[in-house]
Amino acid sequence: MMSHDQYDAIAALDAIGAADADEASALHAHLASCPDCRRARDEYAEAASLLARDLDPVDPPRQLRDRIFKSIDRGNVVDARERFGISRWWMAAAVVFLALWGWRELSVRMMREKVNSRDADIRRLAGQNQLLTARNEKLSAEMASLASRDTRTIALTGQQVSPSASAKVFLEPQQRRAVVFFYNLPPNAADKSYQLWILRADQPKPQSAGIFDVTPSGAASISIENLPLATEIKGLAVTLEPKGGVEQPTNTNFFVAGST
């Protein structure tokens, strides 16, 4: 089951249309039952609109305005007096309707609530199913990385801040992907994430390869796609960073590190 932080991270991407299909459907299933995450998603959508509002406005041609207003069905415009008349009629009709069919309305409402609740369950289960499918695919890809003939293994060792920690990297150079397993890392605080860095021979600054949290036993795994060429990877290291990760490491307290 994903945490609210993970849903929040997906909501950020979903607002600009960049969430994966699996992530997006899991998020939307979750939103049906989580007002906090729904609010976060709405706020991201509002934030995304800033990207458009930054553009210099350009007036569309005047004829377009006319065309749009002509294409709108003016029959839908309700005259205020007419609307008042209609609403009075509807109010009277509604009273009669409620008097005659009140009990039935109540049962319909109860049935509807049941249906809605089942729909929400179905959506939630569908989301979980998609998530499990995605995880299954990820595991299959990881297994393929582990089992490939070309896979290289790199050991990352615990550093001064966590001498007993370690990690194993299974690097598949042909596919430019890797799976990393971490052991004995200290549990990270709720406002912190571990972040894996790639130290490159061809670039002065390290590159983020992803963020992760550890289980209470200090274990974690992460898969990395679209890696640089193997010859460009000088080493890998892990730091503890603010929740959600950062562009560049904020400290040099490596928890595990190693060179290729």
Add this chain to the structure above:
Amino acid sequence: MTAAMNTSVQTSSLLPAVAHGDMGAFEQLYDRHSSTLYALLLRILSNPDDAQEVLQETFVKAWTNAKMFDSVRGSDVAWLISIARSRGIDRLRSRRIRGDREDEAGREISGSFGFVEKRTGADDAIQSEERSAVRSALAELPESQRVALALAYFEGLSQSEIAERLGEPLGTIKTRMQLGMKKLRERLKAFR
């Protein structure tokens, strides 16, 4: 953020009146936001004919679906932008499938969101204030985050496509976009 920004960002919502069939409110809605939406569609589609067609679809949809708008969940302009962007990206993708786009491969990657064609009429003072507030919010994002967000938002590229285009690991791109969006959201909260 300044008081000016408060007033600029929060303008009264017209969509509830539009939902009740108020054509005057709809005209006001068009006059207030059409130039922003048109600029967005030109940025996405790079073609005035397509941009005008999608702009028309956007406003027709706004008219018919206005009752679905909930002002508690967001602003008029964000709702309209989301319709226009989604339709614009759909149009862009169908063009890509048809292979109409000649300049796709050589499209310039830029962190600037600005479109070169300026609006010729006198900008409304409120809109102008709002835009400078928005611009300062975006200026706080590092270039690398702006570029990644722009590729997703204006070109409809997936995380993997962006990673491929920029030659960076997928994890880097994902983190970069998430951080950029979090910053924008915090900034938006600050001037609400």
